[in-house]
Amino acid sequence: MNWPSHGSNPQYLYKAMGQSLPVDYTDFSANINPLGPPSSLKEKWPEFYQEIFVYPDPHAIKLKKIIAQKERIPDQSILIGNGGAELISLIARMLTGKRVLLIQPTFSEYENACKANNCDVVYHQLREPDFELNLDELHKKIEIADTLFLCNPNNPTGIQYPSSTIISLIKKCEQQNCLVILDEAFFDFLEEYDSFIPYINTCSNLIIIRSMTKMFTIPGIRLGYLVAQPAIVKRLNSLQAHWSINTLALLAGELCLQDESFIQLTREYICDERKRLFTFFKQYGFVVSSSKVNFYLLKDPLLDDQFPLFEFLLNKAVIPRHTVNFPGLEGKWLRFAIKGREENTALMEVLADWHNHH
Structure with a gap:
């Protein structure tokens, strides 16, 4: 089958399929919060206008302080990035020429960034449908790797690995002098989550990446941060382009991170919709x-x-996300974001129609 390449721009997808983009469509391919940005962001947005006349704070002091207080870590352990993508690129530059272990299927940006920096990329393949980590196999591969990329909860499966498994991997990597890049882009959607940030105090081999674009629906602004020991942060900071974080992103981040009630509301909404969808999927096979x-x-x-x-x-x-470019999936699955109640209901109606005619 001639699968087109696919990102979050549906006009290119339809063009590759030889079709025109429908006037009304629902895009399930982008994994962002269906509730949209916090209302406080819209209310404050006009006030942000006057701030674009001055250069942004290159040290992002206010935003770092909010993260530091929230996570109980020193400011020196935080690096703000132009979305998770910039942070992954910086890490890949730091890893130039190293051997990197990827757990597949996972976010394709790790491999793209590492290969662009002449890394030797090796793989550990998870098996469907459970996609469980096989620690015995993985431990052997860690012994020959300089760095392990681990996405938790994983993209594209949405699966959360047990905390004990993550801790075991961090410790095994520490023994082998292997750096662990723990990408937590979707951690704030989890109902139950044990923070791994305290481990950076004792582990010099751990970097944790977090995105702010998913939870707060601000992919057009680009904002994320990473947490690691100050020496790693300093090294990555030296590779970062000047002025890579703009003023609007900093102001939006300061506002969003303080809106705890919005995060809680999102978690509850996603949980309810996921249960409703999964009940339907089971019923229809x-x-x-x-x-x-x-x-x-x-x-x-x-x-x-x-x-x-x-x-x-x-x-x-x-519009779902196909999985052809996810090794181990190769088109055998489709990925869907959980959208608003109406859109999810419409999806169920379309899938019921498919089921009834196939």
Whole structure:
């Protein structure tokens, strides 16, 4: 099947499929908060206008202080980035020429950034449908790696790995002098979460990446941060371009991170919608990954290659994310974000239609 390349810009996807973008469509391919940005951001936005006349604070002192107080770490352990993507790029530059271990399927940006910096990339493949980490196999591969990238909860499966497993990996990597990059871009969607940030106080081999674009629906602004021991932060900071974080991003971040009630409301909303969707999928015979966040993998078990379902959905103006460029998935699953109640209901109606006619 001729799968098109795919990101979060649906006009390119439809063009590659030889179709025009429908006037009304629902994009399930971008994993951002269906509730949109916090209302406080819209209220304050006009006030931000006057701030664009001055240069941003290159040290992001206010935003760092908020994160430092929230996470109980020193300011020197925090680096603010232009979204998670910039932080991944900086880490990859620091790793130039090193051997990097990736746990597949995972976010493709790790491999792209590492290969651009001449890293030797090796893989540990998870097996569907449970996508469980096999620690015995993984430990052997850690012994020959300089760095391990671990996405938790994982993109694209949405699966949260047990805390004991993560701790075991951090400790094993520490023994082997292997750096651990723990990407927590979706941690704040989890109902139950044990923070790994306290481990940076004792582990000089741990970097934790966090995105602010997903929870607060600000992908157009680009904002994220990482946490590590001050020596690592200092090294990464020296590789960062000047003025990479703009004033609007800093102001938005300061506002959003203080809105605890918004984060809690989002978690409850996503949990309710996920339960409703998964009950429907089970009833209609679709298979889904055991996601704990705001997106999940889905497949019709009667199809090995999900292209016919993908095409059917696009014709109905429903846009999922295909998985052809996720090693180990190769189009055998589709990824969907959890959207608003109405959009999720519309998705269920379209999938019921597919089920009834196939």
